[in-house]
Amino acid sequence: PDEGGDSAVGMVFDVMERGYYAFRLASGSRNATVAELVKGNWSGRSPEVLWKTALASREKTHKLSVECDRGRIRLFIDGQNVGETRDRTFEYGLVGFGVFGQGRAIVHDLLVDSLR
Numbered sequence: 001p002d003e004g005g006d007s008a009v010g011m012v013f014d015v016m017e018r019g020y021y022a023f024r025l026a027s028g029s030r031n032a033t034v035a036e037l038v039k040g041n042w043s044g045r046s047p048e049v050l051w052k053t054a055l056a057s058r059e060k061t062h063k064l065s066v067e068c069d070r071g072r073i074r075l076f077i078d079g080q081n082v083g084e085t086r087d088r089t090f091e092y093g094l095v096g097f098g099v100f101g102q103g104r105a106i107v108h109d110l111l112v113d114s115l116r
Contacts, residue, residue, distance in 0.1 A: 007101035008036075011064050014090035021090060022047065023066050023075055024100060028054060035077060039089060051075065051085045 010024025019041035028034040033055045040047030055062075055077070065076035071088035074081060097107050 007099070007103040009099050009103045009105040010097070011066065011095065012098050013066055013095045014068065014093035015096060016090055016093040017042075019090060020093065021050075021066075021073070021087075022098060022100070023064055024098070025055070025062065025064075026100075033058075035075070035082060037073065037075060037083070037085060039087060050087060051083045053083060 008022075008024040008026035010022055012020045012022045014021050019039065022038050022040060024036055024038065026034045026036055035053055035055055036049055037051040038047035038049050050073075057078070063076075063078050065079075067074040067076075068091075071086050071091065073085050073087060075083040095112055097105055099105050
């Protein structure tokens, strides 16, 4: 995220006409980075925060991963399970990446796999 402003970068998933989920890293207070899962729609209103935590790491590069299975959403940062929530609003859709506000994201090594 861009330091000093309201911004976030991350991955979006289960993107469909009704809305999306976004697992993103956002600028917090005192230049801290906050990881959050939000549920948004295309109305222009602010997305609903489903889960949020401050990151202990000050690194600029992170690996974000998401596992979705029948409404169970598990969140991983750098291979560590950092959170879990349940929501069945969007159970399928597209996967992508986004910059929310000001910022820059560099994406590489994308893997989308079905759960067995």
